[in-house]
Amino acid sequence: MAVRFAPSPTGYLHVGNARTAIINYLYGRAHAASFILRLDDTDTDRVSDEFIRAIEEDLAWLGIEWDRVEKQSERLGEYEEVFSRLREDGHVYPCFETPEELTLKRKTQLAAGKPPVYDRASLNLSDKEIAALKDAGRTAYWRFKLDGEPVTWVDEIHGDLKVETSSLSDPVLIRGDGRPLYLLSSVVDDMQMGITLIVRGEDHIANTAAQIQLFNAIGARAPRFGHHGLLTGPGGEPLSKRIGSIALRTLREQGVEPMALVSYLALIGTSDAIENKFSTTELLQDFYLSKISRTPSVFDVDILNRLNAKFLHDMPFSVARDRLADLGLPHIGEEFWIAIRPNLNSLKEVFDWWHIVHEPLDPLIDDAKFLERAADLLPESSWSGDTWKEWTKAISEASGRKGKDLFHPLRRALTARDQGPEMQRLLPLMGYDRAVGRLRGHKA
RNA sequence: GACCCCAUCGUCUAGCGGUUAGGACACGACCCUUUCAAGGUCGAGACACGGGUUCGAUUCCCGUUGGGGUCACCA
Numbered sequence: 024m025a026v027r028f029a030p031s032p033t034g035y036l037h038v039g040n041a042r043t044a045i046i047n048y049l050y051g052r053a054h055a056a057s058f059i060l061r062l063d064d065t066d067t068d069r070v071s072d073e074f075i076r077a078i079e080e081d082l083a084w085l086g087i088e089w090d091r092v093e094k095q096s097e098r099l100g101e102y103e104e105v106f107s108r109l110r111e112d113g114h115v116y117p118c119f120e121t122p123e124e125l126t127l128k129r130k131t132q133l134a135a136g137k138p139p140v141y142d143r144a145s146l147n148l149s150d151k152e153i154a155a156l157k158d159a160g161r162t163a164y165w166r167f168k169l170d171g172e173p174v175t176w177v178d179e180i181h182g183d184l185k186v187e188t189s190s191l192s193d194p195v196l197i198r199g200d201g202r203p204l205y206l207l208s209s210v211v212d213d214m215q216m217g218i219t220l221i222v223r224g225e226d227h228i229a230n231t232a233a234q235i236q237l238f239n240a241i242g243a244r245a246p247r248f249g250h251h252g253l254l255t256g257p258g259g260e261p262l263s264k265r266i267g268s269i270a271l272r273t274l275r276e277q278g279v280e281p282m283a284l285v286s287y288l289a290l291i292g293t294s295d296a297i298e299n300k301f302s303t304t305e306l307l308q309d310f311y312l313s314k315i316s317r318t319p320s321v322f323d324v325d326i327l328n329r330l331n332a333k334f335l336h337d338m339p340f341s342v343a344r345d346r347l348a349d350l351g352l353p354h355i356g357e358e359f360w361i362a363i364r365p366n367l368n369s370l371k372e373v374f375d376w377w378h379i380v381h382e383p384l385d386p387l388i389d390d391a392k393f394l395e396r397a398a399d400l401l402p403e404s405s406w407s408g409d410t411w412k413e414w415t416k417a418i419s420e421a422s423g424r425k426g427k428d429l430f431h432p433l434r435r436a437l438t439a440r441d442q443g444p445e446m447q448r449l450l451p452l453m454g455y456d457r458a459v460g461r462l463r464g465h466k467a
Numbered sequence: 468g469a470c471c472c473c474a475u476c477g478u479c480u481a482g483c484g485g486u487u488a489g490g491a492c493a494c495g496a497c498c499c500u501u502u503c504a505a506g507g508u509c510g511a512g513a514c515a516c517g518g519g520u521u522c523g524a525u526u527c528c529c530g531u532u533g534g535g536g537u538c539a540c541c542a
Contacts, residue, residue, distance in 0.1 A: 031542045063542060122540060129539090138469035139538060164540050181472075190470045191538070198540040205542050228471060229537045252473075252535085259534060294480050296491040316480075318473055319535055326478075326492070336505070365505055412501095419501075430502035442503040 024056035024219045028082075028089075029209070031063040032074035035270045036081045038322055039224065039254045039262050042288040046222050046251065048087045049289060049303065049310045059216060060089035064096045065208055081271040085281050086303055093216065095208045102203040105211045105241060106196060109167070114240040115196060117163035118145035119156045141166070141192035166193040167206065167237060174232040179220065179249030179312050186232035194233050210234050214243040222312070225250040251315050252292060254322040262322060269322070278369035279327065283334040287327055292320040299334045328368065335367040346370060352377065362448035379438050380452045386461040387435040393422060394436050398462035403455055411447040436462050 028044040030036060036044075051058035060082070064070040082089070109115045120128070129139040146168070148156070157163075169188040178184045196207040213221065213234075231248050238245035254262045262269060274284060283299055289306050290297045293314040300306045338346075340357040343364075347355050352373060363376045378384070388394060400417045402410065415433070419425050434446060437458060443449070450458060460467025 029542085033542075066541060069541070118540090120540090125540080133468070136468045140469080141538095166540095184471080186537095187470060195540050200540080202540085204540070209542085224536085225472060226536050227542095230542090232471095250472085255535075257478090261535075291479065294490085297479060298491075316473095318480090320480095321478060323478065323492095329492075366503085415501080425501050427502050434502070440503095444504085445500095446502085 024054060025059060025217050026051045026056050026220055026222070027059040027061045027213070027216065027218055028087075029061040029063050029212075030078055031066065031069075032071065032078055033066060033069040034074060035077055035272055037262070037266055037269045037271060038274075038284070038288060039269075041081075041085060041271055041284070042254060042291070043223055043251070044082060044087055045085070045285060045289050046312075046315065049307060050220065050222065050312060052303070053307055053310050056219065057090040058088075059091055059093055059218075061093045061212060061216075062095065063205065063208065064094055065203055065205070067096070067202070070096075077272065081275075084271070084275055085285055093212065095203075095212065098208070098212065099203065101215060102208050102211050106165070106203070106207060109196070109240060110165075112240070113168075115165045115167050116146050116193075117148075117153065118166055118195075119148070119153075119161045119163060120145065121161075138190060139192075140190065143193065162199045164195055164199040165197040167196050167233070167240070169193050169233065169236055174235050176231070176235060176245075176248060179222070179247055180251055180315055181225075181249075181317050184228065184231075184250075186229060188232055188236065191229060191233060206230070206233060206237060210237045210241070210243075213246055214238065214241065218246050220247045220249065222249040222251065224253050225317075226253060249312055249315075252317050252319045254291070255319050257321055257323055259319070259321065268324070274327075278371040279331050280334045280370065283331040284327060286334075287330055291322065292316045292318070297326065297330070299330055299337070332368045335370060336365050338364065347373065350374075358448070359452055362452060363444045366442070366444045376444065379440070379443075380449065383457075383466050384439050384461070385466050386437070386464060387439050388464045389432045389435060391464060393424070393432060394462045394464070396421060397433060398459050401455065401459055401462070406451055406455070408447070408451070411450045414450075433462075436464075 026047045028047050030040055030044075048058050050056070060079075062075060062078070064075070079092075106115070125141075128142065132139045145166075169191055171189045173185050173187050173189075175183065175185045194206045195204050197203055212218075228250055231250070235245045256262055256265055267273065271284075275281075282301060285303065286300045286306065287297060289300075289310070293316065295309065295314065340360045343360050344353075344355075347353065347360075347370075350370065350373070355373065355377065359377075359380070363373065366376075367373065397414075397418050400421060401414055415429060418433075419429055422429070430446070431441075434443065435441065437446065437453065438449070457467050
């Protein structure tokens with residue numbers, strides 16, 4: 024048993040890709056199937072090493088581990104071999120239109136209100152005509168001949184699915200320059216790598232029909248297929264329109280916790296509550312393909328951010344320590360973490376609170392007299408966890424203030440912020456000198 | 468234009484002929500905390516429309532509308 028995730032290294036991974044990867048990865052682990060990272064890098068014009076590195080990096084960030092990597096660019100011989108067999112068996116035919124001619128054809132068909140399907144003009148060329156075309160300097164590209172019958176399969180997510188191949192163009196297998204195209208390389212790989220299940224977006228449904236016919240033509244057994252609904256933007260519009268903001272690297276730079284994202288992506292479109300899981304193993308406990316719906320689902324960045332915040336609020340220091348070290352903050356201790364944790368939306372905000380507690384800042388002074396009084400009341404030494412409570416009680420008795428009137432000015436003077444972690448925990452971290460300086464209106 | 472998929476609270480969804488249409492997130496109120504946040508309790512909130520089938524449709528069928536996808540010498 025084997026599953027695969029097959030991105031094309033022609034761009035950065037986004038949340039839609041990641042969801043497909045996660046589903047396949049989870050399925051693989053749940054069924055002891057190997058998980059192959061297959062790089063569909065045959066389009067040499069668009070592929071770059073940078074994207075390959077980025078894909079591996081992003082996947083690793085998500086905690087997805089692959090058993091092995093396969094590159095299509097290193098398997099050209101395999102495709103060539105299968106193609107010759109297809110050719111001998113008469114499943115493919117040479118075509119001679121230029122790309123421009125094909126584009127023109129499609130335009131005319133569309134203008135006439137007809138489906139832009141290849142008309143098989145090259146299928147009926149005589150040997151003589153072919154020879155003439157070649158003499159004229161034209162090189163052949165090759166199409167796979169669809170049999171025109173409906174293709175049906177039992178989809179792991181949709182149930183019975185049917186596609187009319189008569190409404191599809193015969194897919195191109197080999198380009199004029201000899202390079203293999205997606206349909207061929209993909210089917211050959213899936214066959215030779217023993218892929219047993221392919222889960223991908225439903226934008227591939229038409230491809231699946233053609234691929235099943237190709238598997239049959241080769242004499243191989245097609246794997247099982249599952250097509251999940253696509254993710255959309257908040258208005259139900261295609262996610263591809265906001266590609267920049269949903270790229271994995273963008274989210275990572277914004278301080279999104281990988282497991283918060285993985286949890287969201289693994290759970291969206293299922294009937295399970297969308298909530299944080301702390302490991303992929305935990306996600307595995309309850310993972311079934313049958314839970315994934317056929318409906319397009321809205322991917323909401325607000326939900327991601329909330330999940331992310333919640334993830335941080337619940338993060339124990341033992342986990343946070345490593346994450347903080349990654350950020351270059353190895354000196355942060357447990358008391359500090361516990362104090363600020365409940366107010367974090369992003370791990371990056373740790374920097375802000377670190378500065379507030381440990382570096383001079385300009386206090387926000389609303390009522391200098393009141394704050395001076397408070398400063399006088401602040402004990403110089405023998406602080407404990409109750410110091411804040413005792414101190415504010417003393418201020419309250421001395422000033423008659425309570426509630427918001429009491430606390431808000433103190434918070435603003437001490438932190439220069441309107442809200443934040445519990446002052447009870449923050450004050451001891453700050454220390455007497457800094458606190459008193461700020462209360463008296465000094466930069467401290 | 469053709470082919471395909473989809474349609475339940477704002478969002479993710481449960482439902483597989485008879486339910487007070489359930490849950491989670493968000494939202495509102497209250498409680499707690501002598502601030503904010505967190506937490507607790509309660510509440511409001513949905514079957515796209517029109518035809519059938521049936522004693523009975525959210526559920527089955529057809530159509531309409533709406534959304535999405537595909538129709539590359541990209542993947």
